[in-house]
Amino acid sequence: SQQGEEDPQALSIQEGENATMNCSYKTSINNLQWYRQNSGRGLVHLILIRSNEREKHSGRLRVTLDTSKKSSSLLITASRAADTASYFCATDGKTSGSRLTFGEGTQLTVNP
């Protein structure tokens, strides 16, 4: 089964609002990554958070990691229409080396 599961599956908000997406996973990890995918395109790496980190920021992105709950969240602040995309979390299990397991994604729609 998938290591990561995103919640919600779909999210629709207005421009300027914040968007929060959650990811849960099952086994111990070295790190957790978030990726973005525009329709019909490849994935683009957004941010990586290591298992010994609790929070990380990059521009309008804020990622948290709670290893005790095996969960992570991605917050996009002051969203823009251009943020419309699917967002995936990906984890590497401690025994799987650099292989990543992807969740099924959250489809974010930001309405202008």
Add this chain to the structure above:
Amino acid sequence: DGGITQSPKYLFRKEGQNVTLSCEQNLNHDAMYWYRQDPGQGLRLIYYSQIVNDFQKGDIAEGYSVSREKKESFPLTVTSAQKNPTAFYLCASHRTGWDQPQHFGDGTRLSIL
């Protein structure tokens, strides 16, 4: 500019036919991956290679084959044994190391004629 190039963008397969998807990278990355993505789904790992002349099966390798004769190239063949090949195929690569982000190509969409 460095990057990953996948070709063709669209591909059609007839019954009983093998087709090969191309993936080329000029990032000097050692590791390369092939994923399959079905509509509304996440990515599932088909095959991966950590070094030239070596590759391993992923979670859904049946009906697929790969080769890694050159560092920059990792072609994927979808064989006639893959009965449900219609999907979006993504190739990725990264530098050596367990904390390196993956870089993706723009995918090949494969359909059955």
